[in-house]
Amino acid sequence: MLNKNEMIVDTVLLAGKIMIESGSDMTRVHDTMERIARSAGVVDPRIFETTTGIVMSIPTKKTAEVQPVLSRSIDLEKVARVNAISRAFANKELSLKETHENLQALTLAVPVFSFRSQLLAAIVVGCTLSIMYGGYWGDLGATALASGLGFTIYSKINRHFRFRFGSEFIAAFTIAVTALLCVRSGFGKSLDMIIIAGLMPLVPGVPITNAVRDLLAGHILSGIARGIEALLVAAALGTGVAVIFRYL
Template structure:
Protein backbone atom coordinates (compact mmCIF):
# COMPACT_ATOMS: atom_id res chain seq x y z
CA UNK A 1 0.00 0.00 0.00
CA UNK A 2 2.88 2.36 0.67
CA UNK A 3 4.01 2.25 -2.95
CA UNK A 4 0.53 2.41 -4.38
CA UNK A 5 -0.47 5.90 -3.32
CA UNK A 6 2.58 7.82 -4.58
CA UNK A 7 2.09 6.11 -7.93
CA UNK A 8 -1.62 6.94 -7.89
CA UNK A 9 -0.87 10.60 -7.16
CA UNK A 10 1.54 10.69 -10.11
CA UNK A 11 -1.09 9.19 -12.41
CA UNK A 12 -3.61 11.80 -11.22
CA UNK A 13 -1.11 14.57 -11.93
CA UNK A 14 -0.50 13.13 -15.39
CA UNK A 15 -4.23 12.94 -16.18
CA UNK A 16 -4.83 16.48 -14.94
CA UNK A 17 -1.95 17.83 -17.00
CA UNK A 18 -3.31 16.16 -20.14
CA UNK A 19 -6.81 17.48 -19.45
CA UNK A 20 -5.51 20.97 -18.72
CA UNK A 21 -3.60 21.23 -22.00
CA UNK A 22 -6.55 19.96 -24.03
CA UNK A 23 -9.11 22.21 -22.34
CA UNK A 24 -6.90 25.30 -22.69
CA UNK A 25 -6.41 24.57 -26.39
CA UNK A 26 -10.08 24.25 -27.36
CA UNK A 27 -10.90 20.54 -27.00
CA UNK A 28 -14.46 19.40 -26.34
CA UNK A 29 -15.44 18.43 -22.80
CA UNK A 30 -16.18 14.80 -23.59
CA UNK A 31 -12.85 14.44 -25.40
CA UNK A 32 -11.00 15.75 -22.35
CA UNK A 33 -12.83 13.37 -20.00
CA UNK A 34 -12.33 10.40 -22.33
CA UNK A 35 -8.59 11.07 -22.69
CA UNK A 36 -8.11 11.36 -18.92
CA UNK A 37 -10.08 8.16 -18.31
CA UNK A 38 -8.10 6.20 -20.91
CA UNK A 39 -4.74 7.32 -19.50
CA UNK A 40 -5.79 6.46 -15.96
CA UNK A 41 -7.09 3.03 -17.00
CA UNK A 42 -3.89 2.25 -18.88
CA UNK A 43 -1.82 3.13 -15.78
CA UNK A 44 -3.75 1.00 -13.32
CA UNK A 45 -6.75 3.15 -12.29
CA UNK A 46 -9.72 1.58 -14.10
CA UNK A 47 -12.45 3.39 -12.17
CA UNK A 48 -11.50 7.06 -12.33
CA UNK A 49 -13.99 9.90 -12.33
CA UNK A 50 -13.64 13.36 -13.85
CA UNK A 51 -15.83 16.43 -13.99
CA UNK A 52 -14.81 18.97 -16.61
CA UNK A 53 -16.09 22.51 -17.10
CA UNK A 54 -14.58 25.29 -19.23
CA UNK A 55 -13.00 26.82 -16.10
CA UNK A 56 -11.88 23.77 -14.12
CA UNK A 57 -11.29 20.03 -13.89
CA UNK A 58 -12.09 17.75 -10.94
CA UNK A 59 -10.48 14.30 -11.03
CA UNK A 60 -10.73 11.48 -8.50
CA UNK A 61 -10.31 7.72 -8.14
CA UNK A 62 -12.39 5.11 -6.36
CA UNK A 63 -9.64 4.81 -3.78
CA UNK A 64 -9.22 6.76 -0.55
CA UNK A 65 -7.35 9.54 -2.35
CA UNK A 66 -9.11 12.90 -2.24
CA UNK A 67 -10.39 14.47 -5.44
CA UNK A 68 -8.11 17.06 -6.99
CA UNK A 69 -9.14 20.29 -8.69
CA UNK A 70 -7.24 22.24 -11.30
CA UNK A 71 -8.23 25.74 -12.42
CA UNK A 72 -8.39 26.79 -16.10
CA UNK A 73 -8.07 30.56 -16.50
CA UNK A 74 -6.78 30.99 -20.06
CA UNK A 75 -8.36 29.37 -23.11
CA UNK A 76 -7.28 29.61 -26.72
CA UNK A 77 -7.44 27.58 -29.94
CA UNK A 78 -4.51 25.29 -30.66
CA UNK A 79 -5.79 22.05 -32.14
CA UNK A 80 -2.25 20.87 -32.87
CA UNK A 81 -1.58 20.56 -29.13
CA UNK A 82 -4.84 18.65 -28.75
CA UNK A 83 -3.63 16.24 -31.44
CA UNK A 84 -0.28 15.80 -29.68
CA UNK A 85 -1.93 15.03 -26.34
CA UNK A 86 -4.19 12.50 -28.07
CA UNK A 87 -1.05 10.91 -29.49
CA UNK A 88 0.48 10.63 -26.02
CA UNK A 89 -2.76 9.10 -24.74
CA UNK A 90 -2.74 6.46 -27.48
CA UNK A 91 0.90 5.55 -26.79
CA UNK A 92 0.23 5.23 -23.05
CA UNK A 93 -2.82 3.05 -23.71
CA UNK A 94 -0.85 0.76 -26.05
CA UNK A 95 2.07 0.50 -23.65
CA UNK A 96 4.53 2.28 -25.94
CA UNK A 97 5.14 5.06 -23.40
CA UNK A 98 5.69 4.88 -19.64
CA UNK A 99 4.15 7.22 -17.10
CA UNK A 100 7.41 9.14 -16.67
CA UNK A 101 7.92 9.50 -20.42
CA UNK A 102 4.31 10.65 -20.88
CA UNK A 103 4.66 13.28 -18.15
CA UNK A 104 7.85 14.68 -19.67
CA UNK A 105 6.26 14.74 -23.13
CA UNK A 106 3.16 16.54 -21.84
CA UNK A 107 5.34 19.11 -20.06
CA UNK A 108 7.17 19.66 -23.34
CA UNK A 109 3.86 20.11 -25.18
CA UNK A 110 2.58 22.52 -22.51
CA UNK A 111 5.65 24.75 -22.70
CA UNK A 112 5.94 24.67 -26.49
CA UNK A 113 4.59 27.48 -28.62
CA UNK A 114 3.12 26.19 -31.87
CA UNK A 115 1.11 29.29 -32.72
CA UNK A 116 1.90 31.12 -35.95
CA UNK A 117 3.64 34.51 -35.77
CA UNK A 118 1.38 37.54 -35.38
CA UNK A 119 2.03 38.79 -38.92
CA UNK A 120 0.98 35.44 -40.38
CA UNK A 121 -2.23 35.46 -38.31
CA UNK A 122 -3.04 38.98 -39.50
CA UNK A 123 -2.27 38.07 -43.12
CA UNK A 124 -4.48 34.99 -42.89
CA UNK A 125 -7.31 37.01 -41.30
CA UNK A 126 -7.05 39.63 -44.07
CA UNK A 127 -7.21 37.07 -46.88
CA UNK A 128 -10.00 35.17 -45.13
CA UNK A 129 -12.04 38.37 -44.74
CA UNK A 130 -11.78 39.18 -48.43
CA UNK A 131 -12.59 35.60 -49.44
CA UNK A 132 -15.59 35.48 -47.11
CA UNK A 133 -16.83 38.67 -48.73
CA UNK A 134 -16.67 36.97 -52.14
CA UNK A 135 -18.31 33.83 -50.74
CA UNK A 136 -21.23 35.91 -49.50
CA UNK A 137 -21.74 37.02 -53.14
CA UNK A 138 -19.91 40.31 -52.83
CA UNK A 139 -18.47 42.05 -55.87
CA UNK A 140 -14.77 41.78 -56.65
CA UNK A 141 -14.26 45.55 -56.43
CA UNK A 142 -14.83 45.17 -52.66
CA UNK A 143 -12.00 42.64 -52.29
CA UNK A 144 -9.29 45.12 -51.27
CA UNK A 145 -11.52 47.09 -48.82
CA UNK A 146 -12.58 43.83 -47.14
CA UNK A 147 -8.96 42.64 -47.02
CA UNK A 148 -7.73 45.84 -45.36
CA UNK A 149 -10.71 46.19 -43.02
CA UNK A 150 -10.52 42.58 -41.86
CA UNK A 151 -6.77 42.80 -41.28
CA UNK A 152 -6.96 46.06 -39.31
CA UNK A 153 -9.89 44.77 -37.27
CA UNK A 154 -8.11 41.53 -36.37
CA UNK A 155 -4.91 43.42 -35.55
CA UNK A 156 -6.78 45.72 -33.18
CA UNK A 157 -8.41 42.70 -31.54
CA UNK A 158 -5.04 41.01 -30.88
CA UNK A 159 -3.32 44.05 -29.39
CA UNK A 160 -6.33 45.33 -27.46
CA UNK A 161 -6.76 41.90 -25.86
CA UNK A 162 -3.21 42.18 -24.54
CA UNK A 163 -4.05 45.51 -22.90
CA UNK A 164 -7.61 44.74 -21.80
CA UNK A 165 -7.90 41.15 -20.59
CA UNK A 166 -11.69 41.22 -20.86
CA UNK A 167 -12.35 39.64 -24.25
CA UNK A 168 -15.75 41.32 -24.68
CA UNK A 169 -14.26 44.83 -24.88
CA UNK A 170 -11.50 43.92 -27.32
CA UNK A 171 -14.05 42.26 -29.62
CA UNK A 172 -16.41 45.22 -29.29
CA UNK A 173 -13.73 47.78 -30.16
CA UNK A 174 -12.41 45.62 -33.02
CA UNK A 175 -15.88 45.38 -34.59
CA UNK A 176 -16.33 49.13 -34.00
CA UNK A 177 -13.13 49.80 -35.96
CA UNK A 178 -14.29 47.44 -38.73
CA UNK A 179 -17.57 49.33 -39.00
CA UNK A 180 -15.85 52.72 -39.22
CA UNK A 181 -13.36 51.58 -41.87
CA UNK A 182 -16.09 49.93 -43.95
CA UNK A 183 -18.16 53.12 -44.01
CA UNK A 184 -15.09 55.20 -44.85
CA UNK A 185 -14.26 52.93 -47.81
CA UNK A 186 -17.83 53.28 -49.08
CA UNK A 187 -17.85 57.09 -48.71
CA UNK A 188 -14.46 57.31 -50.44
CA UNK A 189 -15.86 55.39 -53.39
CA UNK A 190 -13.47 52.45 -52.95
CA UNK A 191 -16.24 50.00 -52.11
CA UNK A 192 -19.85 49.50 -53.16
CA UNK A 193 -21.38 46.92 -50.79
CA UNK A 194 -21.19 47.97 -47.16
CA UNK A 195 -22.94 44.91 -45.78
CA UNK A 196 -20.71 42.46 -47.64
CA UNK A 197 -17.52 44.22 -46.53
CA UNK A 198 -18.62 44.22 -42.88
CA UNK A 199 -19.78 40.60 -42.91
CA UNK A 200 -16.55 39.39 -44.47
CA UNK A 201 -14.37 41.48 -42.15
CA UNK A 202 -15.94 40.28 -38.89
CA UNK A 203 -15.71 36.59 -39.80
CA UNK A 204 -12.22 36.12 -38.22
CA UNK A 205 -13.76 37.29 -34.92
CA UNK A 206 -16.71 34.88 -35.04
CA UNK A 207 -16.32 32.09 -32.42
CA UNK A 208 -16.87 29.17 -34.77
CA UNK A 209 -14.98 26.56 -32.72
CA UNK A 210 -16.72 27.67 -29.52
CA UNK A 211 -20.16 27.33 -31.08
CA UNK A 212 -19.28 23.89 -32.50
CA UNK A 213 -17.97 22.66 -29.14
CA UNK A 214 -21.04 24.01 -27.34
CA UNK A 215 -23.38 22.07 -29.63
CA UNK A 216 -21.28 18.89 -29.44
CA UNK A 217 -21.10 19.06 -25.63
CA UNK A 218 -24.86 19.54 -25.40
CA UNK A 219 -25.44 16.59 -27.71
CA UNK A 220 -23.03 14.48 -25.62
CA UNK A 221 -24.97 15.32 -22.44
CA UNK A 222 -22.49 17.78 -20.89
CA UNK A 223 -25.13 20.40 -20.16
CA UNK A 224 -23.09 22.68 -17.88
CA UNK A 225 -20.14 22.92 -20.29
CA UNK A 226 -22.41 23.21 -23.33
CA UNK A 227 -24.48 26.02 -21.87
CA UNK A 228 -21.46 27.92 -20.55
CA UNK A 229 -19.65 27.70 -23.90
CA UNK A 230 -22.86 28.74 -25.64
CA UNK A 231 -23.13 31.76 -23.33
CA UNK A 232 -19.52 32.70 -24.08
CA UNK A 233 -20.19 32.43 -27.82
CA UNK A 234 -23.32 34.55 -27.40
CA UNK A 235 -21.33 37.28 -25.62
CA UNK A 236 -18.80 37.32 -28.45
CA UNK A 237 -21.55 37.55 -31.06
CA UNK A 238 -23.21 40.32 -29.04
CA UNK A 239 -19.93 42.25 -28.79
CA UNK A 240 -19.44 42.05 -32.57
CA UNK A 241 -23.01 43.09 -33.31
CA UNK A 242 -22.98 45.88 -30.74
CA UNK A 243 -19.78 47.40 -32.16
CA UNK A 244 -21.25 47.51 -35.67
CA UNK A 245 -24.58 48.83 -34.35
CA UNK A 246 -22.89 51.72 -32.54
CA UNK A 247 -21.10 52.72 -35.76
CA UNK A 248 -24.36 52.63 -37.70
CA UNK A 249 -26.06 54.74 -35.02
CA UNK A 250 -23.60 57.60 -35.38
CA UNK A 251 -22.13 57.43 -38.90
CA UNK A 252 -24.72 55.92 -41.22
Protein backbone atom coordinates in the same frame (compact mmCIF):
# COMPACT_ATOMS: atom_id res chain seq x y z
CA MET B 1 8.46 13.68 -5.13
CA LEU B 2 5.03 12.44 -6.25
CA ASN B 3 3.98 8.88 -5.55
CA LYS B 4 2.37 6.81 -8.32
CA ASN B 5 -1.24 7.71 -7.53
CA GLU B 6 -0.44 11.40 -7.27
CA MET B 7 1.47 11.20 -10.55
CA ILE B 8 -1.53 9.57 -12.24
CA VAL B 9 -3.94 12.23 -11.01
CA ASP B 10 -1.54 15.06 -11.87
CA THR B 11 -0.94 13.68 -15.37
CA VAL B 12 -4.62 13.19 -16.09
CA LEU B 13 -5.53 16.68 -14.87
CA LEU B 14 -2.70 18.28 -16.82
CA ALA B 15 -3.86 16.61 -20.04
CA GLY B 16 -7.44 17.75 -19.46
CA LYS B 17 -6.39 21.31 -18.60
CA ILE B 18 -4.32 21.69 -21.77
CA MET B 19 -7.17 20.39 -23.93
CA ILE B 20 -9.83 22.62 -22.37
CA GLU B 21 -7.58 25.68 -22.56
CA SER B 22 -6.95 24.85 -26.23
CA GLY B 23 -10.64 24.68 -27.18
CA SER B 24 -11.36 20.95 -27.25
CA ASP B 25 -14.90 19.66 -26.81
CA MET B 26 -15.63 17.91 -23.51
CA THR B 27 -16.26 14.50 -25.03
CA ARG B 28 -12.72 14.39 -26.37
CA VAL B 29 -11.36 15.77 -23.09
CA HIS B 30 -13.12 13.11 -21.03
CA ASP B 31 -12.11 10.32 -23.42
CA THR B 32 -8.44 11.35 -23.30
CA MET B 33 -8.36 11.73 -19.52
CA GLU B 34 -10.08 8.40 -18.97
CA ARG B 35 -7.72 6.68 -21.44
CA ILE B 36 -4.69 7.89 -19.50
CA ALA B 37 -6.17 6.92 -16.14
CA ARG B 38 -7.20 3.40 -17.21
CA SER B 39 -3.90 2.81 -18.99
CA ALA B 40 -2.14 3.74 -15.75
CA GLY B 41 -4.07 1.01 -13.91
CA VAL B 42 -7.01 2.94 -12.46
CA VAL B 43 -10.02 0.64 -12.78
CA ASP B 44 -12.74 3.17 -11.96
CA PRO B 45 -11.49 6.75 -12.42
CA ARG B 46 -13.91 9.45 -11.26
CA ILE B 47 -13.56 12.48 -13.50
CA PHE B 48 -15.69 15.61 -13.65
CA GLU B 49 -14.78 18.38 -16.08
CA THR B 50 -16.21 21.81 -16.90
CA THR B 51 -14.83 24.76 -18.83
CA THR B 52 -13.52 26.34 -15.61
CA GLY B 53 -12.21 23.35 -13.66
CA ILE B 54 -11.54 19.61 -13.47
CA VAL B 55 -11.90 17.18 -10.59
CA MET B 56 -10.44 13.66 -10.52
CA SER B 57 -10.31 11.02 -7.84
CA ILE B 58 -9.16 7.43 -7.41
CA PRO B 59 -11.82 5.97 -5.10
CA THR B 60 -9.80 2.95 -3.94
CA LYS B 61 -6.83 5.11 -2.96
CA LYS B 62 -8.76 8.06 -1.49
CA THR B 63 -6.81 10.39 -3.78
CA ALA B 64 -8.45 13.45 -5.32
CA GLU B 65 -7.38 16.75 -6.78
CA VAL B 66 -8.93 19.85 -8.35
CA GLN B 67 -7.39 21.67 -11.32
CA PRO B 68 -8.71 25.15 -12.19
CA VAL B 69 -8.88 26.29 -15.83
CA LEU B 70 -8.25 30.02 -15.96
CA SER B 71 -8.01 30.75 -19.69
CA ARG B 72 -9.42 29.41 -22.95
CA SER B 73 -8.36 29.88 -26.55
CA ILE B 74 -8.30 27.95 -29.82
CA ASP B 75 -5.15 25.88 -30.37
CA LEU B 76 -6.03 22.62 -32.07
CA GLU B 77 -2.33 21.77 -32.45
CA LYS B 78 -2.12 21.26 -28.69
CA VAL B 79 -5.32 19.22 -28.68
CA ALA B 80 -3.91 16.88 -31.34
CA ARG B 81 -0.60 16.54 -29.50
CA VAL B 82 -2.22 15.69 -26.15
CA ASN B 83 -4.36 13.11 -27.91
CA ALA B 84 -1.26 11.61 -29.55
CA ILE B 85 0.61 11.49 -26.22
CA SER B 86 -2.32 9.75 -24.51
CA ARG B 87 -2.53 7.11 -27.24
CA ALA B 88 1.23 6.54 -27.09
CA PHE B 89 0.89 5.97 -23.33
CA ALA B 90 -2.06 3.62 -23.85
CA ASN B 91 0.02 1.63 -26.37
CA LYS B 92 2.88 1.32 -23.82
CA GLU B 93 5.15 3.47 -25.98
CA LEU B 94 5.60 5.95 -23.13
CA SER B 95 5.90 5.49 -19.38
CA LEU B 96 3.76 7.47 -16.96
CA LYS B 97 6.71 9.71 -16.09
CA GLU B 98 7.51 10.32 -19.77
CA THR B 99 3.87 11.11 -20.45
CA HIS B 100 3.83 13.65 -17.63
CA GLU B 101 7.08 15.22 -18.83
CA ASN B 102 5.81 15.44 -22.42
CA LEU B 103 2.63 17.17 -21.27
CA GLN B 104 4.61 19.63 -19.17
CA ALA B 105 6.86 20.38 -22.13
CA LEU B 106 3.79 20.92 -24.29
CA THR B 107 2.56 23.69 -22.00
CA LEU B 108 5.85 25.54 -22.43
CA ALA B 109 6.85 24.94 -26.04
CA VAL B 110 4.41 24.40 -28.87
CA PRO B 111 4.63 25.75 -32.43
CA VAL B 112 2.67 28.98 -32.78
CA PHE B 113 1.99 30.70 -36.07
CA SER B 114 3.57 34.13 -36.32
CA PHE B 115 1.36 37.21 -36.19
CA ARG B 116 2.02 37.85 -39.88
CA SER B 117 0.76 34.37 -40.77
CA GLN B 118 -2.36 34.83 -38.64
CA LEU B 119 -2.98 38.27 -40.15
CA LEU B 120 -2.62 36.89 -43.68
CA ALA B 121 -5.03 34.07 -42.83
CA ALA B 122 -7.59 36.57 -41.47
CA ILE B 123 -7.36 38.64 -44.64
CA VAL B 124 -7.71 35.57 -46.87
CA VAL B 125 -10.72 34.35 -44.88
CA GLY B 126 -12.43 37.74 -45.08
CA CYS B 127 -11.81 38.18 -48.81
CA THR B 128 -12.77 34.61 -49.69
CA LEU B 129 -16.03 34.73 -47.77
CA SER B 130 -16.84 38.12 -49.28
CA ILE B 131 -16.92 36.53 -52.73
CA MET B 132 -18.72 33.42 -51.47
CA TYR B 133 -21.45 35.59 -49.95
CA GLY B 134 -22.00 37.38 -53.24
CA GLY B 135 -19.82 40.43 -52.74
CA TYR B 136 -18.13 42.48 -55.43
CA TRP B 137 -14.62 41.71 -56.64
CA GLY B 138 -13.94 45.42 -56.46
CA ASP B 139 -14.50 45.34 -52.70
CA LEU B 140 -11.63 42.91 -52.03
CA GLY B 141 -9.20 45.73 -51.23
CA ALA B 142 -11.57 47.32 -48.73
CA THR B 143 -12.41 43.92 -47.25
CA ALA B 144 -8.72 43.05 -46.86
CA LEU B 145 -8.11 46.40 -45.13
CA ALA B 146 -11.08 46.00 -42.77
CA SER B 147 -10.23 42.37 -41.95
CA GLY B 148 -6.57 43.16 -41.37
CA LEU B 149 -7.18 46.19 -39.15
CA GLY B 150 -9.89 44.43 -37.14
CA PHE B 151 -7.76 41.34 -36.53
CA THR B 152 -4.72 43.46 -35.63
CA ILE B 153 -6.67 45.46 -33.04
CA TYR B 154 -8.20 42.28 -31.62
CA SER B 155 -4.80 40.53 -31.33
CA LYS B 156 -2.97 43.50 -29.81
CA ILE B 157 -5.61 44.08 -27.15
CA ASN B 158 -5.72 40.40 -26.16
CA ARG B 159 -1.93 40.23 -26.06
CA HIS B 160 -1.40 43.21 -23.75
CA PHE B 161 -4.65 43.49 -21.76
CA ARG B 162 -7.17 41.21 -20.09
CA PHE B 163 -10.15 42.86 -21.71
CA ARG B 164 -12.55 39.98 -22.39
CA PHE B 165 -15.29 40.87 -24.90
CA GLY B 166 -13.92 44.41 -25.07
CA SER B 167 -11.38 43.35 -27.69
CA GLU B 168 -14.17 42.00 -29.91
CA PHE B 169 -16.20 45.19 -29.48
CA ILE B 170 -13.30 47.48 -30.39
CA ALA B 171 -12.28 45.27 -33.32
CA ALA B 172 -15.83 45.26 -34.71
CA PHE B 173 -16.04 49.03 -34.25
CA THR B 174 -12.77 49.41 -36.18
CA ILE B 175 -14.01 47.16 -38.99
CA ALA B 176 -17.26 49.12 -39.31
CA VAL B 177 -15.46 52.49 -39.34
CA THR B 178 -12.97 51.25 -41.94
CA ALA B 179 -15.74 49.88 -44.15
CA LEU B 180 -17.71 53.13 -43.87
CA LEU B 181 -14.70 55.27 -44.79
CA CYS B 182 -13.86 53.00 -47.72
CA VAL B 183 -17.38 53.23 -49.14
CA ARG B 184 -17.62 56.99 -48.69
CA SER B 185 -14.25 57.50 -50.36
CA GLY B 186 -15.21 55.30 -53.31
CA PHE B 187 -12.69 52.55 -52.44
CA GLY B 188 -15.55 50.15 -51.68
CA LYS B 189 -19.12 49.66 -52.85
CA SER B 190 -21.09 47.36 -50.53
CA LEU B 191 -20.88 48.54 -46.92
CA ASP B 192 -22.77 45.56 -45.50
CA MET B 193 -20.69 42.96 -47.32
CA ILE B 194 -17.37 44.54 -46.34
CA ILE B 195 -18.41 44.59 -42.67
CA ILE B 196 -19.73 41.02 -42.70
CA ALA B 197 -16.64 39.65 -44.40
CA GLY B 198 -14.36 41.65 -42.11
CA LEU B 199 -16.05 40.21 -39.02
CA MET B 200 -15.86 36.57 -40.10
CA PRO B 201 -12.31 35.90 -38.76
CA LEU B 202 -13.57 36.98 -35.31
CA VAL B 203 -16.81 34.99 -35.26
CA PRO B 204 -16.70 32.31 -32.49
CA GLY B 205 -17.37 29.35 -34.75
CA VAL B 206 -15.42 26.73 -32.78
CA PRO B 207 -16.96 27.65 -29.37
CA ILE B 208 -20.46 27.51 -30.87
CA THR B 209 -19.74 24.12 -32.44
CA ASN B 210 -18.28 22.76 -29.21
CA ALA B 211 -21.23 24.10 -27.22
CA VAL B 212 -23.65 22.14 -29.41
CA ARG B 213 -21.48 19.02 -29.28
CA ASP B 214 -21.22 19.22 -25.48
CA LEU B 215 -24.99 19.60 -25.11
CA LEU B 216 -25.69 16.66 -27.42
CA ALA B 217 -23.13 14.54 -25.56
CA GLY B 218 -24.74 15.30 -22.20
CA HIS B 219 -22.17 17.80 -20.87
CA ILE B 220 -24.88 20.27 -19.94
CA LEU B 221 -22.83 22.68 -17.80
CA SER B 222 -20.01 22.95 -20.32
CA GLY B 223 -22.41 23.27 -23.23
CA ILE B 224 -24.37 26.08 -21.59
CA ALA B 225 -21.20 27.89 -20.45
CA ARG B 226 -19.62 27.74 -23.89
CA GLY B 227 -22.86 28.72 -25.57
CA ILE B 228 -23.24 31.81 -23.34
CA GLU B 229 -19.59 32.75 -23.91
CA ALA B 230 -20.05 32.48 -27.69
CA LEU B 231 -23.23 34.56 -27.52
CA LEU B 232 -21.44 37.27 -25.53
CA VAL B 233 -18.67 37.38 -28.15
CA ALA B 234 -21.29 37.63 -30.91
CA ALA B 235 -23.09 40.37 -28.96
CA ALA B 236 -19.84 42.32 -28.57
CA LEU B 237 -19.20 42.08 -32.32
CA GLY B 238 -22.74 43.14 -33.12
CA THR B 239 -22.68 46.04 -30.67
CA GLY B 240 -19.41 47.34 -32.10
CA VAL B 241 -21.01 47.51 -35.56
CA ALA B 242 -24.36 48.81 -34.26
CA VAL B 243 -22.68 51.85 -32.69
CA ILE B 244 -21.55 52.97 -36.15
CA PHE B 245 -24.95 52.41 -37.76
CA ARG B 246 -26.66 54.21 -34.90
CA TYR B 247 -24.86 57.45 -35.71
CA LEU B 248 -24.73 57.23 -39.52
